């Protein structure tokens with residue numbers, strides 16, 4: 001990672017509420033990640049300098065609160081991970097999950113690769129360079145997450161094809177969550193989703209709870225993406241071609 005200049009804002013101190021959201025033996029990792037975001041993340045333009053002093057309150061604690069909605073031992077894909085939010089935070093808070101961080105921009109996947117190596121998380125976290133829609137028809141996950149990536153209606157088309165038959169999509173949204181659900185009604189129906197649930201997470205820990213739209217399939221027995229047309233390739237063929245298009249940037253430690 002690059003040298004940290006004196007002008008780089010210092011990482012804010014670990015807030016007491018972090019102790020309720022991260023296991024005791026992962027607090028040091030969470031602090032080291034916060035430090036990397038506030039230093040290298042800011043220097044490399046992945047986090048705005050004004051975000052550094054409020055990293056815990058506005059970013060890390062919110063993302064950690066999402067773990068309430070993630071089942072044990074889940075495979076999780078974080079779509080549009082950026083500098084690792086919420087995916088890296090979740091991986092730190094939940095050592096039991098296997099995390100895939102999906103991000104199309106090289107500058108960001110490089111940072112993610114470096115953070116994963118620096119924190120010693122290579123066995124738990126994989127970084128993939130690519131767009132969510134390139135992975136449709138391939139691997140599926142028990143949980144797919146997204147934060148600040150696109151409006152719900154568009155996200156559904158990118159993310160639901162990555163969700164297991166009995167899995168869920170968790171979209172972190174702000175105060176407009178209910179409006180986004182209403183706007184996405186036709187899309188939800190067309191994709192075969194169950195009526196979404198609006199969750200408020202971290203109520204007893206955070207000043208402001210985190211709003212999450214939770215979407216599952218309406219009929220897990222009938223999930224298929226893309227819906228096969230006559231003469232289309234086998235699912236295995238689709239998986240291969242999706243895999244070929246997805247550039248992997250994972251580094252083995």
Ligand SMILES: C[S@@+](CC[C@H](N)C(=O)[O-])C[C@H]1O[C@@H](n2cnc3c(N)ncnc32)[C@H](O)[C@@H]1O
Nearest residue numbers: 079080081082085103104105131132147148149
């Ligand atoms: C505003 S940033 C948010 C990053 C992070 N989730 C956060 O909350 O800080 C949106 C991210 O989504 C990524 N992105 C945009 N379109 C995408 C797509 N189709 N598939 C996967 N990632 C995408 C962008 O490259 C960018 O890193």
